[in-house]
Amino acid sequence: MDSSPEHICADEVTISKKEYGLPSSDVLLKMCNIFKSLQSETRLNILFLLSNNDLCVRELELALGVSQSAISHSLRLLRQLDLVRVKKEGRFAVYSIADKHVEQLINVCQEHVLEE
Amino acid sequence: MDSSPEHICADEVTISKKEYGLPSSDVLLKMCNIFKSLQSETRLNILFLLSNNDLCVRELELALGVSQSAISHSLRLLRQLDLVRVKKEGRFAVYSIADKHVEQLINVCQEHVLEE
DNA sequence: TCTATATATGAACATATATTCATATGATTA
DNA sequence: TAATCATATGAATATATGTTCATATATAGA
Numbered sequence: 001m002d003s004s005p006e007h008i009c010a011d012e013v014t015i016s017k018k019e020y021g022l023p024s025s026d027v028l029l030k031m032c033n034i035f036k037s038l039q040s041e042t043r044l045n046i047l048f049l050l051s052n053n054d055l056c057v058r059e060l061e062l063a064l065g066v067s068q069s070a071i072s073h074s075l076r077l078l079r080q081l082d083l084v085r086v087k088k089e090g091r092f093a094v095y096s097i098a099d100k101h102v103e104q105l106i107n108v109c110q111e112h113v114l115e116e
Numbered sequence: 117m118d119s120s121p122e123h124i125c126a127d128e129v130t131i132s133k134k135e136y137g138l139p140s141s142d143v144l145l146k147m148c149n150i151f152k153s154l155q156s157e158t159r160l161n162i163l164f165l166l167s168n169n170d171l172c173v174r175e176l177e178l179a180l181g182v183s184q185s186a187i188s189h190s191l192r193l194l195r196q197l198d199l200v201r202v203k204k205e206g207r208f209a210v211y212s213i214a215d216k217h218v219e220q221l222i223n224v225c226q227e228h229v230l231e232e
Numbered sequence: 233t234c235t236a237t238a239t240a241t242g243a244a245c246a247t248a249t250a251t252t253c254a255t256a257t258g259a260t261t262a
Numbered sequence: 263t264a265a266t267c268a269t270a271t272g273a274a275t276a277t278a279t280g281t282t283c284a285t286a287t288a289t290a291g292a
Contacts (some may be wrong), residue, residue: 007172009195009268015178020165021204023226028157030229031222035160040280041144048138056123057239058133062131070281071207072240080232089123091238091289101228105117105221110139112217125238156250173269186251188270207259207268 030081035080038105040064043074046095050084051103056092153197154221159190159209162211167219172208185211 023031037043046062047053055063060071075095078084081103086093097103139147153159165171171179178197180205191211193202199218202209213219 007208007210009172009174010178011206013179015175020168020179020231022161022164025157027226027229028160031160032155032157032226034225035154035229036152039148039155041141041148042280044147045138049136052136056125058125058237059131061138062126062128067282068239069241069283073280078238083227092123093127093239094123095178099228101224102230104224106210107229108146108220108224108228109150110143112150112198112215113280115141115217120249145285152249158250173266183252184269185253185271188268209269 008025027104034081037077037083038059039056040074040111042070043078046074046078047097047106049093049101050095051106054094054096056089056094058092060095092106120168147161150221153193153199154225156190158186158193162187162190162194163199163213163218163222166211166213167222170212171212172205172210174208176211179231 012063022028038047040080042050042064046060049060049063056067057071057075060066060075064071075084075086079086084095085094085098130230138144154163157179162176165176165179172188173184173191176191177184180187191200191202195202198214201214202210202211204210
């Protein structure tokens, strides 16, 4: 925003978290946890698959070639963060994307990568 | 999508990565790296601060109460992923947000957290 | 009921990550 | 040209994460 050749560095008195309106540490922590959950190739793949179809654990396992246990652990994390939802259908646990935010997150990120 | 009481689980023959149009492993890896970089409270705070003002390292250090070294390491990662940009102004390194995708990512995530 | 299928989860281990510490470089000021 | 300020970075260490292994539970079918 400043195009002058010399930056003016604010001092300690001028700078404080509050002036810049940072989110509360509670919100920040939750955001971290969400991004944490998106940093894994397995979980990212799960979300891509679920954004096309609701799928059960076995189907995710077959599609991704990852062990049932690993898929299940991944789904637990995504569930806890409300990024996916489950409904029990007989012996199957059918998973789906929780809401549009989740799709937006992976779409925006994919755009950023593709537009390099 | 299916509201019948019983899920029909696809078998191995039916399921394949290609049918579901998963992104290439190259793209997926880059996406992981971006989300990885957003999973840290320090880096998330840096991005919130930079989305308001371009700031030098010293200012980020003062605003966040995190060591110069830690800030600098964090900025390197964000730089490498093209989430922030630097311009040298005298002895200062002034950082700014790279593009709108970055702001979209943190905004969408914040919305998701706040709408619980 | 016995067996197979589908899923979940605790524990453990290998790997990855974040911060600190020490130090190096380059720019500014005295 | 010393001394100081601003920044960068390699190494080390403490902590976090992902997967595997073993095992438990619940449903379905024979």
